[in-house]
Amino acid sequence: MVDSPNTDQIYLQTRDSAWRVRAQRGWELTRTMLANPTTVIGLTIVVLLILMALSAPWITEPNTPDAYQMPRDWSAVRVPPGSPGHILGTTNRGGDVLYGVIWGARTSLKLSLMVVSLTVVIGVVIGSVAGFTGGRVDEVLMRIVDVFLSIPELIFALAIAAVLGPSFTNIILALVVVFWVKYARIMRSQIIRIKQSEYIDAARVIGDSKLRIYLRDILPNSFTPVMVQATLDMGNIVLVGATLSFIGLSEAGIAEWGVLVSEGQAGISAGRWWAPTFPGLMVFLWALAFNLVGDGLRDVFDPRTESAR
Amino acid sequence: MTMESEHPQDDAAAASDKLILSLHGLKKHFPIKEGALQRVVGQVRAVDGVSFDIRSGETVGLVGESGCGKTTLGRCVSGLTDPSDGAVYFNITEGDRDRVDALRDIPDEQRSEQEREELAALDEAHCINQLNEQARRHYRRNCQVVFQDAFASLNPRHLVNDIVGRPLQVYGEASGSELTTRTVQLLEQVGLGSQHLYRYPHQFSGGQRQRISIARALALNPELIILDEPTSALDVSVQAQILNLLHELQRERNLAYLFITHDLSVVRHMADRIVVMYLGKVVEAGRTQDIFERPQHPYTKALLAASPDLSDDTDTEIPTLEGTVPDPAHPPQGCRFHTRCPVATPACGWDVDDVVRGLENQENLFDGLSAVNRVSPFEAQLTFDNEASARALADTLHSNAISASMREALEEAVVRDRTINIRFNPAEEVELTERAPGHIAACVLDPAAR
Numbered sequence: 073m074v075d076s077p078n079t080d081q082i083y084l085q086t087r088d089s090a091w092r093v094r095a096q097r098g099w100e101l102t103r104t105m106l107a108n109p110t111t112v113i114g115l116t117i118v119v120l121l122i123l124m125a126l127s128a129p130w131i132t133e134p135n136t137p138d139a140y141q142m143p144r145d146w147s148a149v150r151v152p153p154g155s156p157g158h159i160l161g162t163t164n165r166g167g168d169v170l171y172g173v174i175w176g177a178r179t180s181l182k183l184s185l186m187v188v189s190l191t192v193v194i195g196v197v198i199g200s201v202a203g204f205t206g207g208r209v210d211e212v213l214m215r216i217v218d219v220f221l222s223i224p225e226l227i228f229a230l231a232i233a234a235v236l237g238p239s240f241t242n243i244i245l246a247l248v249v250v251f252w253v254k255y256a257r258i259m260r261s262q263i264i265r266i267k268q269s270e271y272i273d274a275a276r277v278i279g280d281s282k283l284r285i286y287l288r289d290i291l292p293n294s295f296t297p298v299m300v301q302a303t304l305d306m307g308n309i310v311l312v313g314a315t316l317s318f319i320g321l322s323e324a325g326i327a328e329w330g331v332l333v334s335e336g337q338a339g340i341s342a343g344r345w346w347a348p349t350f351p352g353l354m355v356f357l358w359a360l361a362f363n364l365v366g367d368g369l370r371d372v373f374d375p376r377t378e379s380a381r
Numbered sequence: 382m383t384m385e386s387e388h389p390q391d392d393a394a395a396a397s398d399k400l401i402l403s404l405h406g407l408k409k410h411f412p413i414k415e416g417a418l419q420r421v422v423g424q425v426r427a428v429d430g431v432s433f434d435i436r437s438g439e440t441v442g443l444v445g446e447s448g449c450g451k452t453t454l455g456r457c458v459s460g461l462t463d464p465s466d467g468a469v470y471f472n473i474t475e476g477d478r479d480r481v482d483a484l485r486d487i488p489d490e491q492r493s494e495q496e497r498e499e500l501a502a503l504d505e506a507h508c509i510n511q512l513n514e515q516a517r518r519h520y521r522r523n524c525q526v527v528f529q530d531a532f533a534s535l536n537p538r539h540l541v542n543d544i545v546g547r548p549l550q551v552y553g554e555a556s557g558s559e560l561t562t563r564t565v566q567l568l569e570q571v572g573l574g575s576q577h578l579y580r581y582p583h584q585f586s587g588g589q590r591q592r593i594s595i596a597r598a599l600a601l602n603p604e605l606i607i608l609d610e611p612t613s614a615l616d617v618s619v620q621a622q623i624l625n626l627l628h629e630l631q632r633e634r635n636l637a638y639l640f641i642t643h644d645l646s647v648v649r650h651m652a653d654r655i656v657v658m659y660l661g662k663v664v665e666a667g668r669t670q671d672i673f674e675r676p677q678h679p680y681t682k683a684l685l686a687a688s689p690d691l692s693d694d695t696d697t698e699i700p701t702l703e704g705t706v707p708d709p710a711h712p713p714q715g716c717r718f719h720t721r722c723p724v725a726t727p728a729c730g731w732d733v734d735d736v737v738r739g740l741e742n743q744e745n746l747f748d749g750l751s752a753v754n755r756v757s758p759f760e761a762q763l764t765f766d767n768e769a770s771a772r773a774l775a776d777t778l779h780s781n782a783i784s785a786s787m788r789e790a791l792e793e794a795v796v797r798d799r800t801i802n803i804r805f806n807p808a809e810e811v812e813l814t815e816r817a818p819g820h821i822a823a824c825v826l827d828p829a830a831r
């Protein structure tokens with residue numbers, strides 16, 4: 073009975089259509105999102121920035137031995153934009169501003185991806201534990217989260233980075249410490265909400281295990297608010313990270329937008345605007361673009377409208 | 382599937398004394414917590430001592446207004462919540478059930494060592510909260526639920542294929558193409574088909590969603606399905622289709638149903654027996670025909686009167702129900718129905734709370750109330766700011782503002798200074814008594830006197 077060709081045919085055909093249905097749903101959501109012009113602008117900038125970051129080694133000559141270090145052209149210090157070989161000019165230490173802009177995008181992508189993935193994992197785990205166990209464990213964890221959330225992100229990250237000492241790794245650490253809390257809170261409230269839904273009862277009645285209910289019902293249904301927050305944080309992390317670098321909590325000389333702004337700021341009074349302006353603009357663009365996309369996602373996945381789709 | 386549907390007829394005689402389910406004094410109380418410390422300040426007595434049985438292949442209708450504890454009872458039976466007291470037995474013979482009843486009626490400390498062991502053995506074999514691992518699995522597979530809100534009970538991100546096939550996956554019964562085949566079979570049994578496999582719940586109508594829900598409940602071939610208001614969210618025409626489907630499935634598969642509903646007319650043609658519940662307690666139970674033709678309890682009569690398509694064949698003198706179900710955290714004394722009963726007697730359990738309940742909407746009567754000293758549910762001293770207010774209340778208590786039965790139950794309403802002492806004749810809870818073979822009701826009114 074199992075191996076009759078007819079059955080297998082249905083099976084294969086329908087498995088195929090399962091993917092079609094899922095893809096179609098994805099496409100519908102994408103289309104709704106693309107109907108919003110600001111989201112489209114944000115998404116376009118995001119794509120361009122990421123392309124720039126990914127193609128850095130091909131569109132510039134990577135510095136040796138470490139491409140993330142600014143190359144120094146001591147023969148062309150403080151040249152203005154449009155100079156031969158230095159389209160966006162150089163800093164007062166001969167750093168090519170264009171190189172900094174491009175490799176800075178790569179640094180930002182690395183930083184934000186690293187911090188977001190670490191904080192999402194930490195937050196989801198802690199939030200899940202709090203939401204599932206409840207009682208004292210939940211109370212203690214959420215008290216910690218509340219304390220963390222009561223301190224402004226920037227000040228908190230600054231304090232931690234200052235204590236750890238100036239280095240790029242310490243900036244990552246400081247950002248991770250500051251940014252996990254929101255995921256913990258989102259995840260906890262999602263779990264508490266979803267735990268009470270009738271489809272969880274239905275899964276318990278058929279005898280599915282707690283772990284599988286968590287993986288099949290709870291995680292997928294709490295995924296969207298986490299994803300929205302993660303998109304917003306892709307922007308915020310770079311903004312806070314650049315600010316810390318600007319203050320001097322990163323390593324001097326690396327291709328990072330905050331470091332470049334800090335390196336170039338002294339020249340502003342002398343009219344050398346280009347060294348801080350271009351990297352500063354990049355930080356602004358990066359944060360803006362991810363926030364636009366995050367807001368667009370939030371609108372599409374709004375729980376009040378989503379079930380209607 | 383065909384194999385299974387063939388033998389129940391032959392086994393019917395042998396299995397007739399097998400009870401799929403037996404509830405013994407089932408209680409579920411929810412603590413009411415208050416303040417930052419979450420102190421327990423009271424108990425919502427949602428289910429408060431319920432006992433009845435369901436036989437193999439039988440449909441029992443559980444009827445009562447919304448808020449009477451029907452869903453809570455269903456959740457205890459399906460193992461979704463643990464009862465506060467009492468027990469649910471699964472797959473037990475009548476003999477063993479009688480033995481359990483006898484043993485459980487002995488107070489804990491008076492049971493002998495031997496009796497204790499005997500009860501523990503019976504509990505481990507049949508009581509759903511104490512089953513050993515293997516029996517637990519057996520019970521879990523054999524007791525399924527169809528929820529009231531089909532949409533809420535289907536994961537919005539799962540395709541019908543995942544939803545209906547999931548029970549089979551959980552028990553490792555099928556995978557790959559066999560899983561698809563069996564899922565399609567299940568869908569066909571509920572009037573859907575393979576064209577519905579890869580759709581999301583929101584792409585279906587209410588009736589179709591309930592069909593999906595039923596298909597999921599059937600997947601493991603259970604002996605008992607708890608149907609919690611399976612049709613009350615549906616249009617009338619769709620209701621009938623779903624009821625027919627449930628009826629057919631029962632005939633094919635020898636299923637037992639616990640059919641929960643607030644509408645007696647829904648279970649009229651489905652149920653073999655009916656249990657009527659009011660505020661956590663059973664007030665009447667019996668064969669469907671007896672309940673419809675010779676209802677014993679005023680609450681049942683009122684429910685029948687409230688059901689539009691049934692009202693003509695019942696006592697037309699009984700008015701429909703007024704008001705709503707009282708708060709189960711403070712159930713009325715005596716007969717819990719006495720606050721709304723059209724034929725309540727002085728012996729029905731009038732209490733101090735009824736004074737407040739009954740006179741709440743009388744203007745200014747309780748305005749000057751400054752202290753209440755409760756001696757018992759039936760006796761209290763109410764102190765007012767001035768003597769005139771106390772006298773006003775006393776006068777009202779002796780007037781037509783309260784029912785004649787309540788006035789008669791009032792032993793004392795004396796004023797001393799600013800305090801009025803109110804005392805009612807105490808009443809016990811009303812026990813269920815047998816009115817006819819297999820027909821019980823809890824009401825002080827003697828049917829012979831009518």
Ligand SMILES: Nc1ncnc2c1ncn2[C@@H]1O[C@H](COP(=O)(O)OP(=O)(O)O)[C@@H](O)[C@H]1O
Pocket residue numbers: 411425426427445446447448449450451452453454709
């Ligand atoms: N989890 C809960 N916590 C506190 N009270 C509850 C809970 N579930 C139900 N109740 C209360 O128990 C009573 C019975 O509810 P329910 O079983 O849903 O009744 P029904 O299904 O007959 O309408 C109601 O007063 C309800 O408010």
Ligand code: SF4
Pocket residue numbers: 678679680716717718719720722723724725726728729811823824825826
């Ligand atoms: S005991 Fe009977 S008559 Fe008295 S209140 Fe209850 S239902 Fe009405």
Ligand SMILES: [Mg+2]
Pocket residue numbers: 448451452453610
């Ligand atoms: Mg209910």
